Amino acid sequence: MDREIRVGLIGFGTIGTGVVKLLQRNQAQIRARLGARLTLARIADIDLTTDRGVKVDRKILTNNAEQLIDDPQIDIVIELMGGYETARRFALRAIGTGKSLVTANKALLAVHGAEIFRAAEQAGVDVGFEASVGGGIPIIRTLKEGLAADRNLAIYGIVNGTSNYILSTMTQHGGEFGVVLKEAQRQGLAEADPTFDVDGIDAAHKLTLLIQLAFGTAARFKDIPVEGIRHVSQLDINFAREFGYVIKLLAIAKQDGEQIEARVHPTMVPRQHLLADVNGAYNAIFVQGDALGSSMYFGLGAGMMPTATAVVADLMDVGRNLLGGSRGRVAPLGYPLAAQRRVAIKPMDDLETEYYLRFMVVDRPGVLAKISGILGTHDISIASVIQKEREHGASVPIVIRTHRACERNLRRALRKIDRLPPVRAKSAVIRIETSLGQ
Amino acid sequence: MDREIRVGLIGFGTIGTGVVKLLQRNQAQIRARLGARLTLARIADIDLTTDRGVKVDRKILTNNAEQLIDDPQIDIVIELMGGYETARRFALRAIGTGKSLVTANKALLAVHGAEIFRAAEQAGVDVGFEASVGGGIPIIRTLKEGLAADRNLAIYGIVNGTSNYILSTMTQHGGEFGVVLKEAQRQGLAEADPTFDVDGIDAAHKLTLLIQLAFGTAARFKDIPVEGIRHVSQLDINFAREFGYVIKLLAIAKQDGEQIEARVHPTMVPRQHLLADVNGAYNAIFVQGDALGSSMYFGLGAGMMPTATAVVADLMDVGRNLLGGSRGRVAPLGYPLAAQRRVAIKPMDDLETEYYLRFMVVDRPGVLAKISGILGTHDISIASVIQKEREHGASVPIVIRTHRACERNLRRALRKIDRLPPVRAKSAVIRIETSLGQ
Numbered sequence: 001m002d003r004e005i006r007v008g009l010i011g012f013g014t015i016g017t018g019v020v021k022l023l024q025r026n027q028a029q030i031r032a033r034l035g036a037r038l039t040l041a042r043i044a045d046i047d048l049t050t051d052r053g054v055k056v057d058r059k060i061l062t063n064n065a066e067q068l069i070d071d072p073q074i075d076i077v078i079e080l081m082g083g084y085e086t087a088r089r090f091a092l093r094a095i096g097t098g099k100s101l102v103t104a105n106k107a108l109l110a111v112h113g114a115e116i117f118r119a120a121e122q123a124g125v126d127v128g129f130e131a132s133v134g135g136g137i138p139i140i141r142t143l144k145e146g147l148a149a150d151r152n153l154a155i156y157g158i159v160n161g162t163s164n165y166i167l168s169t170m171t172q173h174g175g176e177f178g179v180v181l182k183e184a185q186r187q188g189l190a191e192a193d194p195t196f197d198v199d200g201i202d203a204a205h206k207l208t209l210l211i212q213l214a215f216g217t218a219a220r221f222k223d224i225p226v227e228g229i230r231h232v233s234q235l236d237i238n239f240a241r242e243f244g245y246v247i248k249l250l251a252i253a254k255q256d257g258e259q260i261e262a263r264v265h266p267t268m269v270p271r272q273h274l275l276a277d278v279n280g281a282y283n284a285i286f287v288q289g290d291a292l293g294s295s296m297y298f299g300l301g302a303g304m305m306p307t308a309t310a311v312v313a314d315l316m317d318v319g320r321n322l323l324g325g326s327r328g329r330v331a332p333l334g335y336p337l338a339a340q341r342r343v344a345i346k347p348m349d350d351l352e353t354e355y356y357l358r359f360m361v362v363d364r365p366g367v368l369a370k371i372s373g374i375l376g377t378h379d380i381s382i383a384s385v386i387q388k389e390r391e392h393g394a395s396v397p398i399v400i401r402t403h404r405a406c407e408r409n410l411r412r413a414l415r416k417i418d419r420l421p422p423v424r425a426k427s428a429v430i431r432i433e434t435s436l437g438q
Numbered sequence: 439m440d441r442e443i444r445v446g447l448i449g450f451g452t453i454g455t456g457v458v459k460l461l462q463r464n465q466a467q468i469r470a471r472l473g474a475r476l477t478l479a480r481i482a483d484i485d486l487t488t489d490r491g492v493k494v495d496r497k498i499l500t501n502n503a504e505q506l507i508d509d510p511q512i513d514i515v516i517e518l519m520g521g522y523e524t525a526r527r528f529a530l531r532a533i534g535t536g537k538s539l540v541t542a543n544k545a546l547l548a549v550h551g552a553e554i555f556r557a558a559e560q561a562g563v564d565v566g567f568e569a570s571v572g573g574g575i576p577i578i579r580t581l582k583e584g585l586a587a588d589r590n591l592a593i594y595g596i597v598n599g600t601s602n603y604i605l606s607t608m609t610q611h612g613g614e615f616g617v618v619l620k621e622a623q624r625q626g627l628a629e630a631d632p633t634f635d636v637d638g639i640d641a642a643h644k645l646t647l648l649i650q651l652a653f654g655t656a657a658r659f660k661d662i663p664v665e666g667i668r669h670v671s672q673l674d675i676n677f678a679r680e681f682g683y684v685i686k687l688l689a690i691a692k693q694d695g696e697q698i699e700a701r702v703h704p705t706m707v708p709r710q711h712l713l714a715d716v717n718g719a720y721n722a723i724f725v726q727g728d729a730l731g732s733s734m735y736f737g738l739g740a741g742m743m744p745t746a747t748a749v750v751a752d753l754m755d756v757g758r759n760l761l762g763g764s765r766g767r768v769a770p771l772g773y774p775l776a777a778q779r780r781v782a783i784k785p786m787d788d789l790e791t792e793y794y795l796r797f798m799v800v801d802r803p804g805v806l807a808k809i810s811g812i813l814g815t816h817d818i819s820i821a822s823v824i825q826k827e828r829e830h831g832a833s834v835p836i837v838i839r840t841h842r843a844c845e846r847n848l849r850r851a852l853r854k855i856d857r858l859p860p861v862r863a864k865s866a867v868i869r870i871e872t873s874l875g876q
Binding site (some may be wrong): 018020025026029030032033035115127130136137138141145146147148150151156216272274277282289290291292293294295296297298303305306308309310311313314315317320321324325326329330331334335336337339434 | 457460464467468470473551574576579580583585588589649654678680710712715730731732733734736737738744749750754755758759762763764767769774
């Protein structure tokens, strides 16, 4: 009964500290569940002096990640250093020595996943990455095993806590993007360089993984159209409210015949939908299944302790496979790579959806007629219009909600509309998602 | 690569038919994921003639469940017949022959679980019961593995679709319980005998399992205090709305020092909480974790196809253990039975919570003073009062929201209040849950 699984941790930052804390705090419970001890045998980091507020035997600290990886006494390597190139090298090296890997690094897996998963499959080791999407929400496990019998039709994810915090603050308390971002940075809820979060890159990394898990298809990060939230204004949030919508940064993927529709962008979600109530730093992944129908998985998508629960759950999972001789029991992406389908991501131009459009015009008779005329000649039909606060001289918004239209046509129409003399600013476009079900 | 797992199904009812459909429809996907075929080798049912709307080779049908169980060609037995005694006998017999078991029978596991899980542990076989709680929501898997590294503090479940449908219809469209129940029965959303659903028994069966999974403690169905929804009236739903609450049948369990607080009853939930938006036949389980914080799992808690997805996911899970020689990889309840803690369920009398109270009184000067006096002498302090529509002669409601109070004191006070001459009906009591977090 006193078996031991020895773990080496690379990256003693926030999440790494959480992992250390959780392994200490829940030691007895983990041992009871597993029938074995999970021992943190070694921690590698560049910085060995900062006090992380957690007791660690200084003898297990090292600067030398390679030595940690190569140590035959270590069974599982946790990679929590982040970044691409060094992390990739360490991950492949760990797999090369026959060790299973646990990581929270979505950027790494979105970009170098194919290489890493292939190496793992060939070596017959496990790769756990529950912490890489949705923080502590067990969405990876759910897609790999819980929903394994169903055919997934669509996923809609609020998977970036920072942008969800900013958008829900803008919605609930007002303030423009720049101001709210600054406040979020002050509170430590947004990074000094927020690019990955607010430009949708992090969400697209996660979507790359979710697509592969949900649909059994290969997906490349660079094929996913991405649009961030910097351009979302209070004006649009308020008009969205009038139309009965809330604006969320959604990572969307749908099975669409022989293609996969995939995209990350600010999206208008019906106010009554559960996703509309996912606020602050919370994440949620809404899944539509052929047999299951709608289901949703909600929780904290980031933070030291929530993310650590996912890392340690992976350690236990991989640990069980070591104890029972069942390594590689479930393929990292749910399907063996040979069974992964190659499916094209549908070009954004071919997208058909409903749109919210806002034009800033100098009020002049006939502007609405001109705009709707251009939309009409591009096969875009109007569902409703809001036109307000007509003041002579000042520019005022004309807001239009369209029926389903083709993105290519929309782009062409907008290029023409934006050149009309009374139109004083680039038109605002936010896609509306009405097929969310529930 | 062409390995085969042979499955025997006992109970060709609604869920059984769904399982057959799903195995046929998603055959290729299941095989790709598993690297083996899942073959439905035999189906046992009393009724072999009814057309279930699904193509099945008549040669695999049998009346003889024992023969199916004893067949050495069969690897996994699915029990979907429901009920207690025969199901228990069949389950134990299957385990006795060294077969793994998959079941959706929460009543069986709530009442005879200890015996069945012990037998399975001794025989080294798996018991999958994902379909027994929350239909297609992978909540069992989530508690056993996804949240395995965390210490759970509390769970709040909407786990009975019928009563949730009735309560949300009453809330959204009006109508008293009896009328809405009849309509639900007409639509096939409630059974002819709705006792299990509307009296909270089914929810308590499920809570018995959830407690064991979430807290690693033994729990007996008969120790769980249960109250159904028959007494919930439009009057209370409307007053709840005025106070900012929605009434839901909740299955609640909390870790409370060395005890477990467990109960099933109609509960007032803050209107802004995610659980308040779980309507119709949907289920949701809200979990509070020490490290993870709040998380929620939402989906269809019943129905042919949603429930079938959970059964087949279990088949795949158990199947992987057969293929990889890792049977018993995770204990059915997440902890080996030897590690299960024995913890008492806290007596209902010791409960401390907030209460909604409604008294029907003939308006007479001093009634409120008398009622609040009695509450006061029992250490129950009043948070707010609604007193309306004062008509001479007719009985009118006095509605009181209390601060946290002890259930024992409340019961004593109500016995006295109900004996006051101006009080014309038994007082209505609904517990309020304000510690739901989010």
